[in-house]
Amino acid sequence: MPYTPARPLAAAALSLALLSGGASAQDAFDPATMTDSQREAFGEAVRDYLLNNPQVIMEAVSVLEERESDAQAQADEALVSNNADAIFDDGFSWVGGNPDGDITVVEFMDYRCGYCRRASPEVAQLIESDGDIRLIVKEFPILGEASMISSRFAIATQIVAGDDAYKAVHDSLMALEGDPTDAVLVRLSEALGLDAEAIMAEMDSDEVTRRIAETRALAQQLQINGTPTFVFGDQLVRGYAPLDAMQQIVEQERAEG
Incomplete structure (x- = not known):
């Protein structure tokens, strides 16, 4: 499987799940099912990853801006058509x-x-x-x-x-x-x-x-x-x-x- 930025986060979540006594990795991603210590540990794992890979933040911002731009263009096209x-x-x-x-x-x-x-x-x-x-x-x-x-x-x-x-x-x-x-x-x-x-x-x-x-x-x-x-x-x-x-x-x- 090719490398993706999400994999280290998934690994961190799985480790937290094992430490918690058998909770699934999916549960570990759900704040509602985490204990305070699990949320703190997971937050630290995410923080460490982003500090070591800051380009991920820019990639996410770029994707968000592109989606917002596409949505605005579609909305504007509808406005032009309707008027x-x-x-x-x-x-x-x-x-x-x-x-x-x-x-x-x-x-x-x-x-x-x-x-x-x-x-x-x-x-x-x-x-x-x-x-x-x-x-x-x-x-x-x-x-x-x-x-x-x-x-x-x-x-x-x-x-x-x-x-x-x-x-x-x-x-x-x-x-x-x-x-x-x-x-x-x-x-x-x-x-x-x-x-x-x-x-x-x-x-x-x-x-x-x-x-x-x-x-x-x-x-x-x-x-x-x-x-x-x-x-x-x-x-x-x-x-x-x-x-x-x-x-x-x-x-x-x-x-x-």
Whole structure:
């Protein structure tokens, strides 16, 4: 029989059982059937073994983490499946990239999120370098009033001026330094050739409020509480992912699709 880490522990338990007057090794492993002295002796045997073989602890932790990761991935896949319509076809979120792409990438983002800003050029590079990815942006302002103002402005731009204007404003807000004050937003609109007055008037509309509320409700269903969060096909990726990791996930989704 090949060596396994459990064998020394089993031997220790058997020795304790023999010393106790004939109890079985199985009984020796059951704390309910052990005397205080047996439990103490067995604990010392386990302690000595682990001190002499500390790698066993790391192996056990690794196995536990892998099982927890697999369980989380399965749970997230079910969440995506159960909320697919709201994720991939809500009727209002901006859609870019290739509308007929074989993989859909969805990003829940906040303009004031440092990791969203870090991910922005990498997401753009992913879309440009692949050519077969459909990108959906979900406005998910969770980092305070400046986040909410920025999202309201972006959504209002989409309603007033269309998807191309939204993309230009989205990119500008992602790069904006400082607070999105009214004066800043007006200048931004004018620099892009947009109707600042109409956009500003739309920001507090019921439609803008509805879209943000529906995205928040969806995020709650998906148990999303941070940005960025991505959906790649049927995978939920919580947190920032560098370009090479996103490319690997896309390749994996294609291979499994």
